[in-house]
Amino acid sequence: MKVKLILILICILPFKLFAQQQWNLKDCIAYGLKNNRSSVVYENEKKAADAKAKEALAAYLPSLNVSSSFDDNLKVQQSIIPAGIFGPDPLRISLTQRYNTNSVAELDQTIFDQSLLTGLKANKYSRQQADLNIKKNEETVIYNIGNDYYQTYVYREQLRLLRSNLEIYYKQMKISQLQVQKGISLQKDLDRVTVNYNNAVSQIRVAESNLTLARNQLKYDMGFPISTELPVDTVAQENLANPPVTNVEATRFSPENRTDYQLSEINSQLLNIDQKRIKAGALPTLTGYAKYGEYGYGTTIGPAFNHLNPYSAVGLKLSIPLFNFYKRNAQYNQAKYKSMNALENLKLDSGKYAVEYQSAITKLVKAQSNLESDKRNIELAESVFRTTDLQYKKGVTNLTDWLDARTSVKDAQNNYLNSLYTFYLDKILLTPDMLPIDSDYALSLIDAFLVHHVIALAVETEDQA
Incomplete structure (x- = not known):
């Protein structure tokens, strides 16, 4: 029971403190x-x-891509060797078979791209922004x-002043009522004070609404x-x-x-x-690559997956933009x-x-x-x-x-x-x-x-x- 009571107090105390806090x-x-x-x-x-x-x-870090493909050549494409090379008649041959598979992994690395280097400078300013x-x-x-804080204060003090005015009008209204009853004052005087009293009441309602x-x-x-x-x-x-x-x-x-x-x-x-980045787009870009793959083929599906032939290559790619000047x-x-x-x-x-x-x-x-x-x-x-x-x-x-x-x-x-x-x-x-x-x-x-x-x-x- 003591433990439960302590837990309840721990849960309730922050809310009490929160409720009692005075906000400046x-x-x-x-x-x-x-x-x-x-x-x-x-x-x-x-x-x-x-x-x-x-x-x-x-964009300037290495990128690795892996791709794989499977082709079912419903009608195998044939190439024609002209007559006179291997015989008097043209020779029709197929350089592939009906089923082909190819899997390759390629690593690309940008070596030089001035537009990318220029664009990287924008990172600092984007963070600052x-x-x-x-x-x-x-x-x-x-x-x-x-x-909002000052407006709240002004409305609150306006309400305080209006209530003070209301109290003054209320006292004067009571005095005027006694004077009317004794015949030393006219009803119109009481009505004039009452009008001001009622106006003060209406102004207080408006001030209360504005304060809320x-x-x-x-x-x-x-x-x-x-x-x-x-x-x-x-x-x-x-x-x-x-x-x-x-x-x-x-x-x-x-x-x-x-x-x-x-x-x-x-x-x-x-x-x-x-x-500057757009201007740098006119400069050549140089990229290095390395790839490794395997391919297979056969007249049936099985050999196209079971008998794979590996291949690999490394190289450079130079790209020179020529006809995008306009x-x-x-x-x-x-x-x-x-x-x-x-x-x-x-x-x-x-x-x-x-x-x-x-x-x-x-x-x-x-x-x-x-x-x-x-x-x-x-x-x-x-x-x-x-x-x-x-x-x-x-x-x-x-x-x-x-x-x-x-x-x-x-x-x-x-x-x-x-x-x-x-x-x-x-x-x-x-x-x-x-x-x-x-x-x-x-x-x-x-x-x-x-x-x-x-x-x-x-x-x-x-x-x-």
């Missing part, structure tokens, strides 16, 4: 890099590239998970089971006064660091090798122009990536400025609302001013959340494609620092409410 951004990315299904695809492509390299190398495709996929996975969709998208990009709960880490709720400043001046850009540019460079190299020249020109276009596209990409980098820097600076401005605007809107709320309670102002002030707070909150999400996107967009990156570097740049700020804002709003 680094955990989500690390899990996604291991479990996203696209990683399997690109790993298989790398294995396929290795197999293709072995296939190309096999497969590795870069894996790296590119990892960058895509990191970006998608970072996007964002979580499911995060699970999908991680390769996480959709039906399993993913407890995203609730970051420590610290009151951070200002968002972090991103120092874009310290970043250095070089198009050669982009994975897309490196893939284009390798494609250019492969096209250049293909061009086809080869056409292929060479196609490869040449493709290679030239690849070089030109590299130059175009270099300029395009430089423009994209500058645009990303500009967007990030603007997003950061908007984020700081919208945060200050929330504080100003909250200050106005507190003053208006106090004036309304003292009867100095009316309900219209109170509702307008609360609407201004909601608008400021929405603007801030939108600015915050845009800032996240611009930051992670700048990371994987623009700068030299590996997974650890991505994790260090895509941090959860700004998330602290979102939650701090939500807590502050709840306290003020």
Whole structure:
């Protein structure tokens, strides 16, 4: 019983730990890099590239072929020796018999084939291309998970703010109900507050739906089971006064660091090798061979298999292409122009990536400025609302001013959340494609620092409410 109990605990414990684990951004990315299904695809492509390299190398390795044949010459072919050689009349003879067997083993070895030697150089670049495709996929996975993770946080904090607003409207609705019952307020005032309350309820339903969709998208990009709960880490709720400043001046850009540019460079190299391979097809090829066989014949089947005569040979085969110039020249020109276009596209990409980098820097600076401005605007809107709320309670102002002030707070909150999400996107967009990156570097740049700020804002709003 003790052994069974221990085994049960061993089986259950990992699931409990898994269920209780709090997932932060680094955990989500690390899990996604291991479990996203696209990683399997690109790993298989790398294995396929290795197999293709072995296939190309096999063309320069010895090849052994064994063949066997059996012929039933229903009507034996005859040869005619002209008259005057062995007699006055033409002589008909058969150089074979009805049944023939032949078995032969032949060993071939390519001694010189420049086109094959040139093609072998492509193996290195094919492996590099497969590795870069894996790296590119990892960058895509990191970006998608970072996007989903931040989106989940934004929707969650939006939901927190909406519930805070709902509580404020609910309290005001109860106050208005009492005022209507006492005859000190009109029914239309209660209806106006109730409309805002119902709108907040509808907005919460939409936010809950968006949060569910964002979580499911995060699970999908991680390769996480959709039906399993993913407890995203609730970051420590610290009151951070200002968002972090991103120092874009310290970043250095070089198009050669982009994975897309490196893939284009390798494609250019492969096209250049293909061009040289086609050109080398005009050179002679030399092959050595050795073969051993046995043949038999007879007027019946038995002797054709029982009485076999051995033979063997070694030799060289020289092949000189002479009359395929037009086809080869056409292929060479196609490869040449493709290679030239690849070089030109590299130059175009270099300029395009430089423009994209500058645009990303500009967007990030603007997003950061908007984020700081919208945060200050929330504080100003909250200050106005507190003053208006106090004036309304003292009867100095009316309900219209109170509702307008609360609407201004909601608008400021929405603007801030939108600015915050845009800032996240611009930051992670700048990371994987623009700068030299590996997974650890991505994790260090895509941090959860700004998330602290979102939650701090939500807590502050709840306290003020």
